[in-house]
Amino acid sequence: MNGQDLQAEQMKAYKSMEDSNKNAHEKDIEMAEAIRQYDIALGQQILKLRAEGVQASIVEKVAKSEPDIAELKFKATVAEAEARASKENINIKKKIFDSLEATKKRELG
Secondary structure (H helix, E strand, O other): OOOOHHHHHHHHHHHHHHHHHHHHHHHHHHHHHHHHHHHHHHHHHHHHHHHOOOOHHHHHHHOOOHHHHHHHHHHHHHHHHHHHHHHHHHHHHEEEEEEEEHHHHHHHH
C-alpha cells in the first residue's frame, strides 16, 4: 500500500469509528430507557402486590414472575447486551485504525 491508500483506509476506519460511536450512544440511550421502564413497572407491581397482601419476603420474586415484568426485564437485558456489543465494535475499529497508523509509520518512515 502506498501512502495515499493508507491515508484513505485510515479515513475510512475513522469514519466507521464515528458511526460506531453514534450507534453506541443510541444503544446506551435505548438501554437506559429499557432499564427505566423495567424499574418503574417492577416498583408499581411490587406496590400492587403489597396492597393485595403478598408477604414482603416474596413480593419481589412474585412481581418478577409476572409476564409483563419478565418481558421488560428481557428487553432491558437485550438492550444491555446490544450496548456492550456496540462498545466492543468501537474497540475493534480502534484497533484497526491503530494498525493502519502503525503500518503507515512503518512504511512511510
